[in-house]
Amino acid sequence: MVTKSEEDQLNRLESQVDNGGGGEWEYLCLVRKLKVRRPDKVLKHGLAILNDFKKRSALGTEDWTLCEQVAIAAMDCQCLDVAKDCIKVLRKRFPDSKRVGRLEGMLLEAKGLWAEAEKAYSSFLEDNPFDQVIHKRRVAVAKAQGNISTAIECLNKYLDTFMADNDAWRELAEIYVSLQMYKQAAFCYEELILSQPTNPLYHIAYADVLYTNGGIENLQAAKKYYASAINLTGGKNQRALFGVCLCTSAIGQLSKGRNKDDKESPELQALAVAALEKDYKQGAPDKLPLLTSTLKSLRVSS
Amino acid sequence: MAEDLVLDTAIRDWVLIPLSVVMVLIGVLRYFVSKLMRSSQNPDAKLVKEGQVIVRARNLRAAANFIPPKSFRARRFYYSNEENGLLFVPKGQAQNAQAQMFSDPNMAMDMMKKNLSMIIPQTLTFAWVNFFFSGFVAAKIPFPLTQRFRGMLQNGIDLSTVDVSYVSSRSWYFLNLFGLRGLFSLILGEENATDDTQRMMQMTGFGFDPSKSLGAEKDGLDIVQHDWTMPKFERRAESVLRKLVR
Numbered sequence: 001m002v003t004k005s006e007e008d009q010l011n012r013l014e015s016q017v018d019n020g021g022g023g024e025w026e027y028l029c030l031v032r033k034l035k036v037r038r039p040d041k042v043l044k045h046g047l048a049i050l051n052d053f054k055k056r057s058a059l060g061t062e063d064w065t066l067c068e069q070v071a072i073a074a075m076d077c078q079c080l081d082v083a084k085d086c087i088k089v090l091r092k093r094f095p096d097s098k099r100v101g102r103l104e105g106m107l108l109e110a111k112g113l114w115a116e117a118e119k120a121y122s123s124f125l126e127d128n129p130f131d132q133v134i135h136k137r138r139v140a141v142a143k144a145q146g147n148i149s150t151a152i153e154c155l156n157k158y159l160d161t162f163m164a165d166n167d168a169w170r171e172l173a174e175i176y177v178s179l180q181m182y183k184q185a186a187f188c189y190e191e192l193i194l195s196q197p198t199n200p201l202y203h204i205a206y207a208d209v210l211y212t213n214g215g216i217e218n219l220q221a222a223k224k225y226y227a228s229a230i231n232l233t234g235g236k237n238q239r240a241l242f243g244v245c246l247c248t249s250a251i252g253q254l255s256k257g258r259n260k261d262d263k264e265s266p267e268l269q270a271l272a273v274a275a276l277e278k279d280y281k282q283g284a285p286d287k288l289p290l291l292t293s294t295l296k297s298l299r300v301s302s
Numbered sequence: 303m304a305e306d307l308v309l310d311t312a313i314r315d316w317v318l319i320p321l322s323v324v325m326v327l328i329g330v331l332r333y334f335v336s337k338l339m340r341s342s343q344n345p346d347a348k349l350v351k352e353g354q355v356i357v358r359a360r361n362l363r364a365a366a367n368f369i370p371p372k373s374f375r376a377r378r379f380y381y382s383n384e385e386n387g388l389l390f391v392p393k394g395q396a397q398n399a400q401a402q403m404f405s406d407p408n409m410a411m412d413m414m415k416k417n418l419s420m421i422i423p424q425t426l427t428f429a430w431v432n433f434f435f436s437g438f439v440a441a442k443i444p445f446p447l448t449q450r451f452r453g454m455l456q457n458g459i460d461l462s463t464v465d466v467s468y469v470s471s472r473s474w475y476f477l478n479l480f481g482l483r484g485l486f487s488l489i490l491g492e493e494n495a496t497d498d499t500q501r502m503m504q505m506t507g508f509g510f511d512p513s514k515s516l517g518a519e520k521d522g523l524d525i526v527q528h529d530w531t532m533p534k535f536e537r538r539a540e541s542v543l544r545k546l547v548r
Binding site: 162195197225230234 | 358
């Protein structure tokens with residue numbers, strides 16, 4: 001997860017670099033460290049450095065890392081000839097490298113030659129069955145072909161061995177949500193919450209899935225998780241506030257006539273509504289009437 | 303009782319400092335040699351999986367209160383049930399881990415290499431110190447010691463009336479051996495093969511015994527009492543919002 005200070009630094013460097021103020025190498029290093037995806041900027045500035053002999057020799061041995069970064073960015077922007085050149089140069093320098101082999105596989109993927117890419121990756125996996133990145137590339141190939149079930153199968157097999165990999169769990173959860181398999185998605189989000197219990201995003205995602213799944217128990221649990229997200233973000237996260245309102249009204253609807261057990265948090269919805277109104281007044285005052293009418297309709301039905 | 307021996311400054315110049323310098327150089331040499339000789343380890347499938355299982359089980363134990371009780375119970379059952387729980391290791395297998403480690407040729411070779419790279423330089427340096435630097439008083443320890451240390455610290459000095467604080471160069475060698483660890487981690491970075499004391503401690507508690515750690519995780523998991531914190535969070539969220547709205 002990228003922290004706020006790192007995000008600020010990245011934005012600052014980005015604006016500096018865009019306005020021609022220098023500091024491109026710093027920017028590229030930061031992008032690499034934080035693993036953010038900015039292919040157009042990386043391509044533009046990275047190529048500028050690589051083509052300028054003086055700047056390139058100033059980097060010393062780091063220019064190969066830059067070459068790899070530019071190759072990946074070029075594939076992202078579909079500039080396949082740039083990518084091919086970079087990879088050719090890298091292959092000449094490192095003839096037996098698995099890392100370069102992986103880049104070649106990615107180039108095959110970018111060209112749309114799925115079968116060849118799959119073959120290349122399988123041969124890599126035979127040599128070293130523990131290469132996590134190659135496993136993930138295979139899942140990406142399956143997903144890009146639209147073969148979601150194969151992707152799920154591969155990902156599950158991967159997670160069978162490498163079960164501490166958070167990114168893989170996230171990917172699996174998103175795939176399940178896209179297929180509307182909400183119970184499985186809930187399981188994945190639970191894994192994520194277990195590994196990082198103080199991350200509000202996972203709580204909100206889990207609550208979303210529970211709410212969508214429906215049923216009074218799930219709704220009550222969803223409300224609790226939205227509340228914990230409010231707790232973790234100090235009440236600033238609007239999605240959690242909206243979630244609380246929706247959950248309370250949905251619970252009210254489902255348990256109409258039955259003994260409502262609002263003893264847990266009777267004021268939570270009212271407070272959430274007040275907080276939302278305050279936020280909208282500050283942030284988007286022209287949308288405030290829209291908000292109040294929506295919330296009123298929610299409250300009426302509860 | 304304690305006569306003050308005046309020690310020649312030449313001792314400091316020609317014994318203490320060269321000995322330290324030589325030990326530092328030998329340490330650096332060993333670091334580079336070990337880097338050259340390090341063979342890439344192919345991770346064993348079972349070990350990798352077990353490592354990851356342990357991380358996951360540990361996460362479950364630590365954050366158990368954040369997931370609903372039903373999910374927690376389902377996971378606990380998944381990990382520790384009798385037939386095919388992830389953490390469950392039948393008794394017979396537990397003994398084999400150690401024997402397996404000895405018989406596995408790759409691992410035995412690796413261990414031998416590491417041992418050799420530690421023992422040989424130590425032995426050679428020790429012999430060198432004894433040969434060249436014995437038979438005289440090298441330094442004075444600033445604090446008084448009892449007579450029992452005499453045999454250890456004064457090996458070449460055969461006078462029994464000399465105060466135990468006056469030691470021979472052998473003790474300076476041992477002092478350097480344990481003391482230069484900090485210096486090495488400064489100049490060579492964190493991971494260096496000269497960390498003898500750490501390695502010695504590691505050898506006494508032998509190797510990565512996965513079955514024991516699995517068993518420990520399973521016991522820890524069985525003990526955990528699930529106390530769902532979410533209801534508490536609801537109330538706390540109320541107070542947070544109340545403060546915000548005011």
